[in-house]
Amino acid sequence: MRKIIHCDCDCFFAAVEMRDNPEYRDIPLAVGGRSDRRGVIATCNYKARAFGVRSAMATAYALKLCPTLTVIPGQMEKYRQVSRQIMQIYREVTDNIEPLSLDEAYLDVSDSELFQGSATRIAEMLRCRVSEVTGITISAGVAPNKFLAKVASDWNKPDGLCVIRPDQVEEFVENLAVKKLHGVGSKTAEKLEVMGVTTCADLKKLSRVHLAEHFGRFGERLFELSRGVDNRAVVTQRVRKSISVEHTFSKDLKTIEESLSHIPELYLELQRRFSQLPGDRAIQGIFVKLKFNDFTQTTIEHRSTVHDESLYSGLMKQGYQRGNKPVRLLGLGFRLDNRETEALQQLSLWP
Numbered sequence: 288m289r290k291i292i293h294c295d296c297d298c299f300f301a302a303v304e305m306r307d308n309p310e311y312r313d314i315p316l317a318v319g320g321r322s323d324r325r326g327v328i329a330t331c332n333y334k335a336r337a338f339g340v341r342s343a344m345a346t347a348y349a350l351k352l353c354p355t356l357t358v359i360p361g362q363m364e365k366y367r368q369v370s371r372q373i374m375q376i377y378r379e380v381t382d383n384i385e386p387l388s389l390d391e392a393y394l395d396v397s398d399s400e401l402f403q404g405s406a407t408r409i410a411e412m413l414r415c416r417v418s419e420v421t422g423i424t425i426s427a428g429v430a431p432n433k434f435l436a437k438v439a440s441d442w443n444k445p446d447g448l449c450v451i452r453p454d455q456v457e458e459f460v461e462n463l464a465v466k467k468l469h470g471v472g473s474k475t476a477e478k479l480e481v482m483g484v485t486t487c488a489d490l491k492k493l494s495r496v497h498l499a500e501h502f503g504r505f506g507e508r509l510f511e512l513s514r515g516v517d518n519r520a521v522v523t524q525r526v527r528k529s530i531s532v533e534h535t536f537s538k539d540l541k542t543i544e545e546s547l548s549h550i551p552e553l554y555l556e557l558q559r560r561f562s563q564l565p566g567d568r569a570i571q572g573i574f575v576k577l578k579f580n581d582f583t584q585t586t587i588e589h590r591s592t593v594h595d596e597s598l599y600s601g602l603m604k605q606g607y608q609r610g611n612k613p614v615r616l617l618g619l620g621f622r623l624d625n626r627e628t629e630a631l632q633q634l635s636l637w638p
Contacts, residue, residue, distance in 0.1 A: 288453050290406035291521065292394040293428045293436035294377065294413060297445035299390035300361055301332040302423040303369055315340070315356045322347040322358070324537040325615070329361055333445060366390075369421050376416045380409055385521045393433055395521035407450050414448065431456065434517035438467055460515040461488040468512050470505060478502075487513045527568075531576070531620030532556045539580045539613035546577070546607060546614050547600055553619045554596050561621060570594060572622035575602040580613040594621065 296302065300318040305311045315335035320326020326346040338353035350356055370389040377384050383395035394413075402408035410427040417425050424446040428439025435451050442449035451459050464486055466476045478501070484490050490498075490513040498506030511517065532553055540546045561568070573594050578584040587602040587609075599619055607614070 288397075289395065289431050290397045290399075290404075291430055291433055291436040292396060292406060292410050292413070293430075293433070293440040294373075294392050294394065294410075294417075294425050295427070295440045295444075296373070296390035296417075297424045297426055298330050298332050298336075299369075299423070300330045300366055301335075303366055304359060304362075305332060306422045307365075311357065311359075315353050317346070317349060317356055317358045318361045319346050319349075319358055320360070322350055325535050326358070327535075328358075331356075369423070372421050373417055373425070376413060376420060379416075380413065383521050383523060385523060393436065393521045407448075410448055410450075414446075432515075432517035433519050433521065434469060434512060435459070435515060437469070438463065456515040460513065461486065461491065463487045465490055468509065470508065475502070475505075527623060529574075529620055529622050530557070530560055531574070531618050532560060533576065533616060533618035535578075535616045536614075539615050540617075541613045543604060543607045546603055546617060549617055550596055550599050550603065550619070553617060554599060557619050557621065569624040570621045571624045573598060573602070574620045574622065575599055575606050576616070576618035576620070577603070577606045577610065577614050578616035579610045580615050582615075583610060584616075585609045588622070590622075 301311075301316050304318060305316065311332075313334070315332065315338060317328045317331035317335050317340060319328040322345075328340060328342055328344045328346055328349050330342050331340045331349070335349075335353055335356055338356070340349045340353050340356060346358055350358070366389055373390075374384065374386065374392065377392060377394055380401060381394055381396050381399055385393040387393070396406050396409050399406075399409060402412070406429045410429050414425055414427055417423065426440050426444045426447045428436040428442065428449050428451070430436040430439050430451040431453050435456065439449035439451050465471055465479050465484055468487070471479070479485070479490070482493075482501070484493070490509060493510075495507065495510045498509050500506070502509060534549070534553065540549070570592055572588055572590045574586055574588040576584065576586045585606050587606045589598060589602055591598065603617075
């Protein structure tokens with residue numbers, strides 16, 4: 288039986304700022320972009336969350352929910368330094384680590400002999416070590432697979448630990464709301480609710496064929512998750528399938544000419560990021576993404592092993608014609624020659 292730990296820092300960026308600035312500890316705090324420049328909240332502390340403020344929320348809306356919210360710009364290099372400290376602590380336990388972001392990772396401790404192989408005691412030790420070394424807290428989930436470990440890490444946040452033993456899996460999953468399942472967004476949850484499904488116990492009553500008919504390949508995944516099954520391995524290295532650069536503008540770009548004028552700067556940034564990728568990576572396609580002022584969006588792709596500004600200009604014109612309205616976000620990207628999970632690299636959340 289596998290032993291997986293999912294570690295997740297509690298409101299990471301905000302936690303680092305509160306550690307370094309005592310005046311932030313007792314007030315609603317968010318790290319993010321300015322409201323007058325269409326900024327977005329990267330994260331917020333729990334005092335802000337009590338008002339309904341959440342990550343990825345527009346800063347302007349967050350300030351409406353919590354007028355006393357203090358919003359500060361992020362300091363990414365400082366957060367990276369803390370993240371490196373945390374990952375080094377994890378490596379003291381195992382090399383089988385799958386980082387998901389600066390503040391989140393899976394650890395496979397199935398073969399560890401530490402604490403006589405007790406994943407629970409390993410997780411407790413990691414939480415103590417991170418707190419001692421960095422001054423911030425992490426929550427951890429221990430379970431037989433990645434799906435359940437991630438659910439568990441969120442169960443007793445903040446600064447908590449939740450353990451799901453193999454003999455507890457069936458009961459735990461049956462009582463789990465389907466909206467807690469990875470990949471189930473609001474639309475899928477609504478569709479399931481229409482079918483009379485709100486918990487995994489309800490979902491478990493549906494056959495594999497029935498779920499596949501309604502949800503395609505994801506139906507197969509739902510069938511397995513409803514039974515607590517997740518055979519995904521902890522992947523120590525992720526291969527990037529694409530790389531992109533995006534920018535949200537403080538004022539809408541009202542014409543195609545305005546949109547085209549921003550291609551050179553975006554293209555230069557894309558080339559810079561591509562040059563920093565490890566190894567020799569081949570390009571198999573390019574794409575342009577446009578998000579319009581009504582929040583609809585379109586992506587135009589072109590399969591090609593060559594790239595230049597003129598190709599992006601042509602794609603931009605095609606994309607603009609699809610919406611033919613003011614543009615609030617532009618993105619350029621490369622599709623890379625591999626078959627692994629796609630990961631997109633974006634510009635800062637705090638322009």
